[in-house]
Each structure stands twice: as C-alpha cells, then as structure tokens.
Amino acid sequence: MTFDIFVLPFFIGLLFLLTVLFVKFSRWIALIDRSGRRKIGYGLFSMQIFPATAEVFMECLLHRRMWKQNKLLGFMHMSFALGWFLLILMGNIESRVYSGGHINPPYYPIFLKFFVHDKRVLPFELNTMPGFFRFSMDFILLFVLTGIVLALFKRIRSRWFGMKRTTRQSSFDRWAITCLWLIFPMRLLAESLTASHHGGGGFLTNSMGDVLASILPDNFLTSTAYISWWGYSCVLGIFFITLPWSRYMHIPTEVVMIYLKHFGVKSGKTINSFSEIEMRACPRCGVCIDVCQMNTAQKTFSTPVYFLRSLRKKVPVPIVDNNCLLCGRCQQVCPVQIDLLDLRVASRNLDNKQIDKIYSYLPADVPDSKGINVLYFAGCMGHLTPSVKKAMLKIMQAANVKYRFMDADGSICCGRPLMMAGMNNAAHSVMEKNRQIIHASGARILVTSCPICYKMFNEEYKLFGVEVLHHTQYLLRLAEAGSLWLNQSGLSVVYHDPCELGRGSAVYKEPRKLLKRVARLVPVAEEKENALCCGGSLGDFSMDHYQREQIRDAALEVLTRPNPDLLITSCPLCKKTFHNGTDINVKDIAELVAEQMDLPEPVEIDAEELAY
Amino acid sequence: MQDSASRFGYFVSPDRQIDFDRNNHEVASKVAAAEPGLNWCISCGTCAATCTAAKFTDFSLRRIILQVKRGELKGLAREAQKCMLCGKCQLVCPRGISTRNLILQINRVLQSENL
Numbered sequence: 033m034t035f036d037i038f039v040l041p042f043f044i045g046l047l048f049l050l051t052v053l054f055v056k057f058s059r060w061i062a063l064i065d066r067s068g069r070r071k072i073g074y075g076l077f078s079m080q081i082f083p084a085t086a087e088v089f090m091e092c093l094l095h096r097r098m099w100k101q102n103k104l105l106g107f108m109h110m111s112f113a114l115g116w117f118l119l120i121l122m123g124n125i126e127s128r129v130y131s132g133g134h135i136n137p138p139y140y141p142i143f144l145k146f147f148v149h150d151k152r153v154l155p156f157e158l159n160t161m162p163g164f165f166r167f168s169m170d171f172i173l174l175f176v177l178t179g180i181v182l183a184l185f186k187r188i189r190s191r192w193f194g195m196k197r198t199t200r201q202s203s204f205d206r207w208a209i210t211c212l213w214l215i216f217p218m219r220l221l222a223e224s225l226t227a228s229h230h231g232g233g234g235f236l237t238n239s240m241g242d243v244l245a246s247i248l249p250d251n252f253l254t255s256t257a258y259i260s261w262w263g264y265s266c267v268l269g270i271f272f273i274t275l276p277w278s279r280y281m282h283i284p285t286e287v288v289m290i291y292l293k294h295f296g297v298k299s300g301k302t303i304n305s306f307s308e309i310e311m312r313a314c315p316r317c318g319v320c321i322d323v324c325q326m327n328t329a330q331k332t333f334s335t336p337v338y339f340l341r342s343l344r345k346k347v348p349v350p351i352v353d354n355n356c357l358l359c360g361r362c363q364q365v366c367p368v369q370i371d372l373l374d375l376r377v378a379s380r381n382l383d384n385k386q387i388d389k390i391y392s393y394l395p396a397d398v399p400d401s402k403g404i405n406v407l408y409f410a411g412c413m414g415h416l417t418p419s420v421k422k423a424m425l426k427i428m429q430a431a432n433v434k435y436r437f438m439d440a441d442g443s444i445c446c447g448r449p450l451m452m453a454g455m456n457n458a459a460h461s462v463m464e465k466n467r468q469i470i471h472a473s474g475a476r477i478l479v480t481s482c483p484i485c486y487k488m489f490n491e492e493y494k495l496f497g498v499e500v501l502h503h504t505q506y507l508l509r510l511a512e513a514g515s516l517w518l519n520q521s522g523l524s525v526v527y528h529d530p531c532e533l534g535r536g537s538a539v540y541k542e543p544r545k546l547l548k549r550v551a552r553l554v555p556v557a558e559e560k561e562n563a564l565c566c567g568g569s570l571g572d573f574s575m576d577h578y579q580r581e582q583i584r585d586a587a588l589e590v591l592t593r594p595n596p597d598l599l600i601t602s603c604p605l606c607k608k609t610f611h612n613g614t615d616i617n618v619k620d621i622a623e624l625v626a627e628q629m630d631l632p633e634p635v636e637i638d639a640e641e642l643a644y
Numbered sequence: 645m646q647d648s649a650s651r652f653g654y655f656v657s658p659d660r661q662i663d664f665d666r667n668n669h670e671v672a673s674k675v676a677a678a679e680p681g682l683n684w685c686i687s688c689g690t691c692a693a694t695c696t697a698a699k700f701t702d703f704s705l706r707r708i709i710l711q712v713k714r715g716e717l718k719g720l721a722r723e724a725q726k727c728m729l730c731g732k733c734q735l736v737c738p739r740g741i742s743t744r745n746l747i748l749q750i751n752r753v754l755q756s757e758n759l
Contacts, residue, residue, distance in 0.1 A: 354745070387751045390725040393701035412696050412730040442699035445728035453729055453748065462728060570731045573748065576681065577740025608735055 034147060038262045039139040045269030046138060052276045053284055063305035068297045075295025084294035088287050093117055097367040101319055102194030104182065109317075111179030113283075118172045126165040142268070145223045145237070146261050149230040156235060170234030173223075176216045183213065197327075199318035199337050201279075208278035211271035218264040225257035282315040286368055289313045299374045301456050302381050303343075310370050314340045320362035320372070325565055326355065328586040329579035336362045336372045343379050350383045351574060357583075358452060358571025360535040364561050380454030389458035394444060394465045398472045406435040406506075407475035407498075409489075411482030412445055413604040420481050420604050423626035424503055430629060431515040436473060444469075448488040449570045459492075467493055479506045481622065483533035483603045484570065490537060502533060503622050504543040504602045511549055517630040518549045523597040525551040525624070528587075528610070529563035530603030543602050543621055550628040554594045564590060566601075568609030584613050592616055600624060667715025671753050675712060678749040681741035685709050691733035691743055697726050705733055705743060712750055721754040 061072070075081070090096045093114045099106030120141075127141035128134070130148050140147065150162055157163035186193050201209065220237065227233025228241030229250065245253060275281060289309050299307050316337050326332040334355035342349045356376050363372045408428065410421045428435045444466055447459035470478060470493075478500045480486045486502040489495065501509070510516045527547055533539045540560050547553050558564050567583030575583075591599055592614055599614065601607050602621045610618045676682040685706075692704035703726045711720050724747060733743040 384748065384752075387748065387755060388725055389727075389751075390722065391728070393697070393703075393726060395700060412732050413735075416694070416732055416735055443696060444700075445696055445730040447728075449729040449731055449744070453744075455729075568735070570729075570744070573742070573745040576742055577737075580740075605731075605735070 034137070034140060036143075036146065036261075038258070038265050039143055040265070041262075041269035042142060042265040042272075043139050043269075045272035049272040049275055056276065057284075057288060060305050060308050063308075064297065065304065068306065071296040072292065075291070078295075080294045081291075084291045087290050087294070091290065091367070092283070092286055095367065097369075098317075098319075101365065101367065105186075105193040105195070108179050108182040108186065108193070111175050111182070115172055115176035115179060119169070119176065122165060122168055122172060126162075126169060129161055129165065139265075143261065143265070145226055145232070149226070149232040151231040153232070166232075166234040170236040173216065173220060174236055177220065180213055180216055195318060195322060197318065197321045199316045199321065201316070202341070204274060204277050205279045205316065208271060208274040208280050211267045211274065212280065214267040215264070215271060218260060218267055222257065222260040222264045225253055225260055229253050229257070279314075279316040281312050282368065285309055285313040286315070289368070289370075293369075299371045299378065301374070301378060301451070301454075302385075303375075303378045307375055307378060310375060311340045311343050313368050313370055315368060316341075317367060319365050319367060323361045323365050325357065325359065325361065325567070325583050325586065326575075329567075329575065329582040336366070336370075336376075339372075339376065339379075340370075343375065348379060348382045350380075353379045353383055354573035355575065356572060357531070357565050357567070357569040359531040359565035359569060361562070361565070364535055377452060377454050380452075381456065382454070384454045385457075387455065387458075389450070389455065389461070391458070391461045391465070394462075398468050400472055401436050402474050404434045404436045404473060404475050406433050406477045406479055407438045407470060407473050408435050409438045409446075409478060409480040409482075409485060410443065411439070411480060411485040411604070412443055413484065413608070414481040415439070415443060417604040417607055417620065420607065420620040420622055423620065423622040424479075424481055426626045427507065427510070427516065427622065427629060431510050433510075433515075435479075436475070438469060438473070438478075446482075446485040446488040447492070448484050451488070451492070452571050453573065463488075463493060467495070470495060470498060477501060477506070479503055481604060481620075483530045483536065483539075484605065487532045487536045502537070502539060502542075502602065504533070504546055505539065507622065507625050508542045508546040511546060511625075516625070518625065519628045519630060520549065521551050521624070521628050523551045524554050524594070525598040525600045526554050526556045526591055526594055526596045527559070527621075528556075528566065528591055528599060528601040528606055529560060530601060530606050531563070531565050531569060533602060534563050535561060546621060546625065547600060550624055551598070551600075554596055556594060557590050566603075566606040566609040568605050570605070580609075581613070584609055588614050598624065662714065662716065664714065668717055668759075669715050671717060671750075671757060671759070672712050672715065674753045675746070675749045678753070679742060679746045681739070681743070681746050682709065682712070684739045684741050685713075686739060688738060690736045690738060694732045694736045696730045696732060697728055701726060703727070705747065708747070708750065717754065717759045721751075721759050724750050724754060727751075 095106050095109040095113060098109045123141035123144060127136050127144050153160060153163040153166060156167065158167055190198050223233060223237040224240035224244055227237045228245040233241050292306060297306050299310055314337060318337055320336040324335045332355065334352040339352050342352045353376065358373055358376065360373055366372060408424060414421050445462055446466060447462040450459035450462065476498060478489060478498050480489060481503050483502060486500065489500040511518055525547060527543060529540065544553060564587040566587055567580040588610060596616065599610060599616050599618045600621050604620065607618055607620050687706055687710060689706045692698060692706045695703060695705065697703045708720065708724050727747045729744050731744055737743055
C-alpha cells in the first residue's frame with residue numbers, strides 16, 4: 033500500500049508551494065540587472081559556492097546569530113529549522129530502507145508510519161538499520177516538539193528569550209503559525225495512535241501509543257488514527273499554501289539571498305529586484321524592535337520589521353520611511369543580515385525622487401592650490417563647532433603639515449544628507465562640485481572632521497589617488513609617526529562611537545588608540561558595534577526636537593554612568609547634541625589632543641647635547 | 645509700457661498691497677499638516693544666518709517660511725529647491741523645528757501643486 037486519499041491535501045499544498053516559489057523566484061532573478069545576472073552566472077561555478085553553503089547551514093539551520101542574541105531563542109529556532117530538516121532528510125533515507133532503495137513519491141516518507149508497520153524491531157534496538165532510524169526519527173520529533181513548547185512559552189515570557197517586545201503578527205501570519213505549531217503535535221498523535229494498535233513505534237510514539245491504548249477503547253483508536261493522519265496532512269497543506277504570503281516566506285528567500293550576496297549581488301540606492309528578495313527574507317523575528325532607540329521617544333511602528341511590512345505592500349508610507357535615525361543598530365543585530373539602511377534609503381527614494389533641486393548657484397571656479405599634501409574639510413557640522421575646527425588647524429600647524437582648509441569660508445555640503453533622503457541625483461550634483469575642488473587641490477590625503485562627510489567621501493566619491501581619513505585616523509597617524517608629542521593627561525574619559533564612524537565605517541580602533549595616549553579610557557556599557565545614537569542624526573526626517581532630546585538623554589545616561597571627567601566623541605554633530613544635555617564636559621577627540629600637545633623639540637639640540 | 649518722456653515724469657505705480665484673503669493658503673495648511681514645525685517658527689532668522697547655501701546664493705529659509713505662511717508663492721518653488729539639506733539650521737533653530745523635513749515638505753507641496 034503506497035497511496036491513500038488522505039495524502040492529497042499535503043501533496044496539493046506542496047505542488048502549489050513549489051509552483052508559486054518557482055514563479056516568484058524566477059521573476060525576481062530575471063528582473064535583476066545585467067551585471068547582477070552575470071555575477072550570479074560566475075558565482076554559481078566559483079569557489080563562493082562553498083562559503084555560501086556553509087553560511088546557509090550555519091544561519092538557516094543552526095541559527096548562529098540567534099544563538100548570539102539569546103541561547104534560548106537560538107535553541108528554539110534551531111530546533112524548528114534543524115529538526116524539521118533532519119526529519120525530512122532522515123525520513124527520506126528511512127523510506128528508502130523499506131522501499132528497497134527506490135525513489136518514493138514525496139508523500140511516502142512523510143506518512144511512512146501509516147504505510148509501514150514494522151513490528152519486528154523494538155523501540156531501543158539501535159544496532160539494526162530500521163531500529164536506528166526509528167529511534168532517530170522519534171528523537172528528532174521530540175527535538176522539534178521542545179521547540180514548539182518553547183515557542184508557546186515565549187508568548188507568555190518573551191523576556192526569558194531576551195526580547196522585551198515581539199512583533200505584532202498579521203492575520204496571514206497567524207494562520208501560518210497556527211498550522212506550523214500543529215504540524216508536529218499532529219504527527220506525534222497520528223504516529224502514536226497508529227503504533228497503539230499496529231505496533232512499530234519508536235521510544236516516543238510507542239510509549240505514547242501504549243498510554244493511549246490503556247485509556248481509550250480499541251475501535252476508537254483505529255478511527256481516530258485515520259482522522260489524525262488526515263489532520264496531519266491538512267495542516268501541512270494549509271501551511272504550504274499560506275507560506276508564500278506569510279512570514280515563513282523567509283525560509284526559502286533567505287537561502288536564495290545568502291547565495292546571491294555571496295555572488296556579489298547588492299541592493300542599490302533604489303528599490304530593485306534584489307531588494308524584493310531582501311524584504312521577503314525578513315522572518316519578522318522582532319530582534320530589531322528592542323534595539324531601536326526610537327522606542328525611548330515614541331511608540332513606534334517604523335522599526336525595520338514594520339517598515340519592511342509597509343515596503344512589501346508597495347505603497348510608500350513616508351511617515352514610516354522617514355521615522356528612522358539610520359543609526360544602524362538594527363542592521364547590526366539582524367539575524368538575516370538584511371541591508372536595512374540601504375532599503376530604508378531606497379524607499380525614501382520612492383518618496384522623494386520627484387522633488388527637484390537646483391545647485392547651479394554653486395561657484396564655477398575651482399581654487400587652485402598646488403604644493404599641499406593634506407586637504408582639510410571641516411564640513412557643515414564642523415563649522416557649527418568652531419572649537420573642533422580650531423583644534424584641528426592648531427594641531428596641523430604644530431605638526432608642520434602642508435595643508436589647505438578646503439572649506440575655510442563655508443563648505444559645500446558633502447551630499448550625504450541628500451542621499452539619506454534618497455535624493456541621489458541631487459546628491460550627485462553637489463558631489464561633482466566637491467570632487468572638482470578635491471582633485472584640483474593636488475592633495476594626497478583628505479582629512480575630514482565629520483564622520484558623515486567621511487563616510488560619504490570614502491564610499492561614494494571614488495576619489496582615485498586621494499586617501500580619505502577621518503581626523504581620528506589622521507591624528508593617530510601623526511602621533512605614531514612622531515609628528516605630535518602628546519602628554520598623558522590622566523583624565524578619565526568615555527568615548528562615544530558616532531554611528532557613521534563606528535557602525536557606518538567600522539572605525540573603532542583608531543580613536544581608542546589615540547585616546548589612550550592622552551587620557552585614561554573608561555569602557556561604557558554599550559560601545560563599538562552596540563553604541564547608542566546621540567539622537568541628533570541627520571537620518572531622521574520626522575522626529576521633533578523633544579523626541580530627539582529623549583533619545584539623547586537615554587544615551588547620555590549610559591555614557592555618563594562611569595562618571596568620567598570628559599565625554600569624548602569624534603563627531604561634531606554628536607558633540608553639539610550632547611553638549612546641552614549633560615553637566616559633564618563634552619569634547620571632540622581633536623580638542624583633547626590639541627590641549628595635550630607639546631611642540632616637538634628641535635632635533636638639532638639633541639644632537640649637540642649628544643656631541644658634548 | 646510708455647517711455648518716460650510720454651509719462652511727463654509721472655506714472656501710477658503698480659499696486660503693492662498684499663491681499664492675504666486672495667493669497668493661496670492651501671500650501672501652508674498642507675505643509676503644516678506634514679510638518680507642524682511651520683507654525684512654531686518665530687522668524688528669528690538664525691536658520692538663514694547659518695545656512696550653507698546662503699554662502700553662495702540668495703537663499704533664506706526664514707523668508708521661504710514667511711512666504712509660505714502668507715501665501716506669496718510666486719517663484720517660491722524654485723527658491724526652495726536650493727537647499728542642500730545639510731541640517732545646520734535644524735541644530736541652531738531655537739524652536740527646535742525639524743527644518744529639513746519642513747523644507748522637503750515645502751518642496752513636495754509646491755511641486756505637487758505645480759506652483
């Protein structure tokens with residue numbers, strides 16, 4: 033007997049799912065631009081396939097990043113994913129044992145215990161092939177069931193799983209999750225009831241069958257067994273049919289996304305076909321909700337999980353798109369590593385792309401200044417904090433740097449604020465002007481005081497032959513080369529990582545190394561990748577001043593907890609934001625260096641002293 | 645227009661009275677709905693004083709806000725397109741207005757109204 037009518041709901045659901053997935057994915061991949069398709073073509077036959085497969089195993093099955101987030105959360109996800117995967121894999125091999133190695137119809141391994149009742153093996157007989165499989169299949173089923181118990185428990189005590197807030201589910205997701213949670217208990221019930229009168233169960237199903245047989249009448253057992261097989265098939269079928277429109281679409285999409293990412297396909301500044309894949313790879317786990325600092329200022333529904341939900345609906349909602357600091361804390365913790373910031377900016381492009389901008393008023397002549405090595409750019413924010421700018425000029429004069437102050441009388445914006453608004457064309461016309469000025473200067477190094485400008489010059493400008501440095505990097509280089517003589521002040525300081533310099537550009541080491549030369553650096557609770565945003569970010573377009581102040585105060589609370597002498601940052605915008613919120617003196621790293629700097633002693637004097 | 649000789653040195657100057665009742669207030673209400681900061685502005689002009697674009701051209705957020713409020717929209721769309729969104733005005737604004745959003749909303753409304 034290899035067929036029964038009850039397998040149809042499962043079988044139809046599976047066929048439907050596979051068809052929908054095939055149509056959806058082939059459309060998305062067909063819409064990827066030519067260079068992207070070429071990358072996929074090369075990638076499929078390159079060595080990239082191995083690390084990509086390893087990542088699929090680590091993330092989609094083991095859920096490594098979830099484990100990092102919280103052990104219980106990691107185990108819950110792993111038991112579902114790895115457990116189900118193993119059930120399918122082992123079930124397939126087990127079914128081959130009984131069918132003599134033939135390939136079976138897809139429903140056969142799933143409902144194997146209905147078709148085959150092998151009474152010869154005992155539940156704990158591990159040394160024979162059927163016995164081994166029977167034990168493993170029950171063990172894996174138990175593994176998945178623990179995941180379901182944990183998932184139910186998470187509904188009551190999500191804090192135990194490291195989550196204060198969880199995602200609000202859409203109605204479609206509720207259908208899918210109910211079916212998913214029913215699948216494995218239904219399997220257990222069906223297999224146990226069958227084992228109760230046919231025998232041939234594993235340690236779990238057999239013992240549960242015995243218990244059921246002792247309390248329920250015989251004729252009842254046989255009829256309910258058949259009904260529960262129907263139920264098992266139906267929940268599987270409904271789950272498969274709802275899957276492409278529910279949160280569980282992330283299961284196939286994440287796999288495809290990981291491969292495409294390894295092949296070098298990227299999301300761009302506008303919504304493209306890869307963004308369509310990325311926005312569906314979101315599992316709505318809600319890990320991004322708690323880390324979002326908007327929570328301190330408002331009851332927000334623009335955290336990434338909800339933002340992606342609105343993005344999938346294809347109707348731009350500017351309020352949701354704009355309500356984000358672009359600090360990047362969500363992207364840091366996202367277990368799927370979706371490019372959340374790129375998607376956010378790309379969706380703003382949909383909102384704002386029709387807005388024209390005119391920059392024809394920018395000066396046509398480009399100042400020519402040969403014979404300099406370093407071009408210094410204070411940036412718009414640098415001009416709002418003159419102390420930073422003055423400190424930098426003082427240091428560069430003391431170190432005998434041949435520099436020119438690029439924006440001494442007013443800067444042209446670097447274009448990043450426009451890019452954050454998704455206005456790429458406008459940003460490019462501003463960038464073009466700055467690019468001309470930088471190239472005409474003949475400088476080899478461009479030093480900027482503002483991390484926002486730094487990220488922009490570094491990533492978007494493509495300045496060939498010009499090295500872009502943030503002043504923390506440049507000052508460290510000067511100090512290490514012996515051009516600056518720094519005194520250890522002995523002051524205890526905390527360092528605030530600006531979003532654009534830290535998570536945005538991965539510059540964590542240099543500012544800390546530099547600070548240790550001039551002060552005693554005290555660690556704070558949330559730093560480096562987990563650093564808090566000051567609340568002043570130019571990324572947000574919707575918050576008012578008072579909400580920003582709440583975010584600032586929450587960040588200051590963490591930063592000033594060690595009660596330092598100074599709060600040091602390396603972003604003029606962070607400095608300006610923090611300045612009004614605390615009694616502790618807020619300084620830029622350049623100011624502290626300028627204060628603790630000695631003029632280098634002339635080398636000739638040393639030589640004379642040695643001669644005597 | 646007649647030349648000055650035929651005007652005998654006298655002419656009637658065009659009407660310079662601003663009639664608020666006839667001006668277009670719809671833009672102001674639409675902008676204020678999207679960014680309430682429009683109504684908090686006290687026209688102190690700090691934004692215009694610190695402006696990056698004003699370094700290079702005749703551009704003033706203060707004037708734009710006043711014109712939007714008064715409904716004097718002639719040539720305003722083009723004027724408002726000069727902003728680089730750098731955010732200096734937002735940091736210096738004593739009323740804490742989200743000026744970057746304000747100017748974006750002004751851009752958006754003026755452009756959608758085809759003014």
